[in-house]
Amino acid sequence: MTREDILQALREVRHPARQDRDIVDLGMVHDIEIAAGKVTVTLGFPKRRDPLTEYLVGSARAALIRHLPSSVASEVKAIVVEDDKPKKKGLALGLEQLAEVRHIVGIASGKGGVGKSTVAVNLACALARMGYRVGLADADVYGPSVPVMTGTEGAVPAAEPGAEEGQELILPLEKYGVKWMSIGYFANRGQALIWRGPMACNALKQMILQVKWGPLDYLLIDMPPGTGDIHISLVQDIPMEGAVIVTTPQTVALADVEKGVNMFRNENVNRPIFGLVENMAWFTPEAHPDEKYYIFGQDGGAQMARELGIDLLGRIPLVQGIRESGDAGEPVALGSRPDGLAFLELAGRLAEKLG
Numbered sequence: 001m002t003r004e005d006i007l008q009a010l011r012e013v014r015h016p017a018r019q020d021r022d023i024v025d026l027g028m029v030h031d032i033e034i035a036a037g038k039v040t041v042t043l044g045f046p047k048r049r050d051p052l053t054e055y056l057v058g059s060a061r062a063a064l065i066r067h068l069p070s071s072v073a074s075e076v077k078a079i080v081v082e083d084d085k086p087k088k089k090g091l092a093l094g095l096e097q098l099a100e101v102r103h104i105v106g107i108a109s110g111k112g113g114v115g116k117s118t119v120a121v122n123l124a125c126a127l128a129r130m131g132y133r134v135g136l137a138d139a140d141v142y143g144p145s146v147p148v149m150t151g152t153e154g155a156v157p158a159a160e161p162g163a164e165e166g167q168e169l170i171l172p173l174e175k176y177g178v179k180w181m182s183i184g185y186f187a188n189r190g191q192a193l194i195w196r197g198p199m200a201c202n203a204l205k206q207m208i209l210q211v212k213w214g215p216l217d218y219l220l221i222d223m224p225p226g227t228g229d230i231h232i233s234l235v236q237d238i239p240m241e242g243a244v245i246v247t248t249p250q251t252v253a254l255a256d257v258e259k260g261v262n263m264f265r266n267e268n269v270n271r272p273i274f275g276l277v278e279n280m281a282w283f284t285p286e287a288h289p290d291e292k293y294y295i296f297g298q299d300g301g302a303q304m305a306r307e308l309g310i311d312l313l314g315r316i317p318l319v320q321g322i323r324e325s326g327d328a329g330e331p332v333a334l335g336s337r338p339d340g341l342a343f344l345e346l347a348g349r350l351a352e353k354l355g
Ligand SMILES: Nc1ncnc2c1ncn2[C@@H]1O[C@H](COP(=O)(O)OP(=O)(O)O)[C@@H](O)[C@H]1O
Pocket: 109, 111, 112, 113, 114, 115, 116, 117, 118, 119, 145, 225, 279, 280, 316, 317, 318, 319, 320, 321, 322, 323, 324, 326, 327
């Protein structure tokens, strides 16, 4: 049994992410040790935590068992070898682009449909109206709504070369005095829905870290609804200062809010919650702007905040105009209607809190 026999056996192992080339051809066989009765093969992986490590090591082990005489034991090890090739274009994802951002705030909710994006977009516009430099990153892989809500649907962000060789930076879109970036600018509607797991995580991080934000007072991140791995990884990798949690007043929402809060209080994350926003706190009919109908009771949000030990940052009414202006791409916080003023008050309280 020679080195050549072993290489021959290992040629059966193909790398599914590298055009199905075999691991010998790809130069991944780092070392072969042949001792009496035992063969040890070391595979070198260019990346830390290559998701295919386990798979390739297992396949190599199976190939050796198939081809070596049963009297010979075999072992396959994996090591990480330094990648000396230049970084792939546009994938240098450090925190450099966030260097001039003062406050990064996640806008989160335990579940979808509570008005998280509506609050995020209007909060961004309200902060900009108050004179702050604001950006918003729409990280909702499942349903990015910032393009529609800001009337920037179909826009294609420009790119320019970054400071490093081969690096490419994405330029945010500017409208209403806010810098907008959305995963929706890079995918057709629906196409975004197939992003899952690591792919979604990477796309999200890229959409935040590879953007030329420039100097900002606030960068808001419209987080995807829910509290899964994507969220934890996003909060860990983006230096978010803390979060604002959006909810509706129904008591059934409390459990979801608690999940959202715990995601930030989790020991691996451990970021402060700046407060709760109670959206759709009451209903005001378009024709009777002075009337308030507390469909789900008056104190739901305040009580929820008290129970969770966080502040109630703001209460936003349910009014037709908020939905209509969202659909029309002209956030209500830009105007002077009372429902827009609710967002200005919210922005004032957040700004006061963050200093
Ligand atoms: N306060 C409100 N008044 C009226 N409609 C609202 C209000 N908040 C949200 N909506 C509407 O509810 C729907 C869901 O809101 P959205 O912000 O997309 O929720 P999420 O981002 O939590 O999924 C949208 O059609 C939006 O226009």
